[in-house]
Amino acid sequence: MSPTSVLDCIGNTPLLPVRRMVTPGMAAVYLKMEAWNPSGSLKDRIVKMILERARAEGRLKPHHIIIDASSGNTGIALGMIARVLGYRSRIFMPETKTIERRKIMQAWGTEVVLTSGADQNSHIWAAEEAARDTETYFYLNQNGDPGNWLAHYHGTGSELLAQTEGRLDCFVAGVGTGGMLMGVSRRLADAGLATRIVAVEPAEPHSRIEGLLHFDGSYTPPIWESHRVHAHVQVSDEDAFATARRMMREEGLFCGPSAGAALFAALEEARRLGGGKVVVAAACDRGERYLSTRLIEGD
Numbered sequence: 001m002s003p004t005s006v007l008d009c010i011g012n013t014p015l016l017p018v019r020r021m022v023t024p025g026m027a028a029v030y031l032k033m034e035a036w037n038p039s040g041s042l043k044d045r046i047v048k049m050i051l052e053r054a055r056a057e058g059r060l061k062p063h064h065i066i067i068d069a070s071s072g073n074t075g076i077a078l079g080m081i082a083r084v085l086g087y088r089s090r091i092f093m094p095e096t097k098t099i100e101r102r103k104i105m106q107a108w109g110t111e112v113v114l115t116s117g118a119d120q121n122s123h124i125w126a127a128e129e130a131a132r133d134t135e136t137y138f139y140l141n142q143n144g145d146p147g148n149w150l151a152h153y154h155g156t157g158s159e160l161l162a163q164t165e166g167r168l169d170c171f172v173a174g175v176g177t178g179g180m181l182m183g184v185s186r187r188l189a190d191a192g193l194a195t196r197i198v199a200v201e202p203a204e205p206h207s208r209i210e211g212l213l214h215f216d217g218s219y220t221p222p223i224w225e226s227h228r229v230h231a232h233v234q235v236s237d238e239d240a241f242a243t244a245r246r247m248m249r250e251e252g253l254f255c256g257p258s259a260g261a262a263l264f265a266a267l268e269e270a271r272r273l274g275g276g277k278v279v280v281a282a283a284c285d286r287g288e289r290y291l292s293t294r295l296i297e298g299d
């Protein structure tokens with residue numbers, strides 16, 4: 001059926017094999033190309049799901065301004081989707097995030113409120129404060145709404161089952177809200193798979209790998225359930241950015257540093273697991289979102 005709006009183009013992203021960066025004796029490695037969702041990241045899925053559920057349950061009213069805390073990708077997805085559905089939107093984002101994110105959100109007509117870069121969670125506190133006014137605002141609440149992980153359960157997770165024909169030994173993704181890892185891990189477990197689930201986090205507390213949470217104990221997203229994850233791997237900014245550059249030059253794929261971080265960790269898993277196994281890494285957003293950083297030139 002032909003799509004009736006851009007919302008119908010969300011999800012069903014390709015699973016692409018990594019060709020040159022995998023050497024004989026390693027497990028096969030694939031990338032789930034979430035960057036190729038219409039607004040450029042995995043977050044199209046969750047914004048669509050959370051808003052659809054809220055509309056169906058009557059929680060989202062026509063006069064509401066939709067707000068959330070975002071490192072940028074959810075804000076961009078909300079900008080697009082709010083336009084299609086006819087809502088105003090406002091995003092709280094740390095001032096340290098790339099200028100591209102700000103400009104893309106502003107292009108959609110989303111109001112951007114910048115919060116302090118000194119605290120990695122400042123945007124969350126600001127959004128929660130505003131969300132108390134429930135008459136004016138609808139709080140998307142990606143960190144706490146079950147629609148986040150449900151989008152990855154029914155979407156990303158089900159797609160991976162079909163795309164790998166149920167042969168998936170290890171799934172590696174960065175953690176922001178944890179929605180992707182929670183949804184995918186639940187879906188694979190419900191299908192009876194014993195897939196190893198690997199969470200990637202930045203090694204540095206003030207990392208330039210945007211969208212990922214450095215687990216310093218100051219905040220745990222309410223949807224996060226640590227028992228679903230088998231390993232936490234820390235990746236340095238340098239390895240994440242260098243791997244994103246290699247993805248571009250060796251695989252022809254232009255993605256952001258969180259994809260680089262996930263692939264870096266996935267390649268290590270693939271070396272350890274060895275031939276005959278299947279590893280999938282999440283490529284969560286597009287490289288164009290980082291043109292103002294050292295992503296392309298390197299340090």
Ligand code: PMP
Nearest residue numbers: 175176177178179180211258284
């Ligand atoms: N990569 C990027 C670039 C992101 O923006 C995010 C989400 N902030 C993630 C990975 C992690 O996704 P999740 O929120 O589902 O853990």
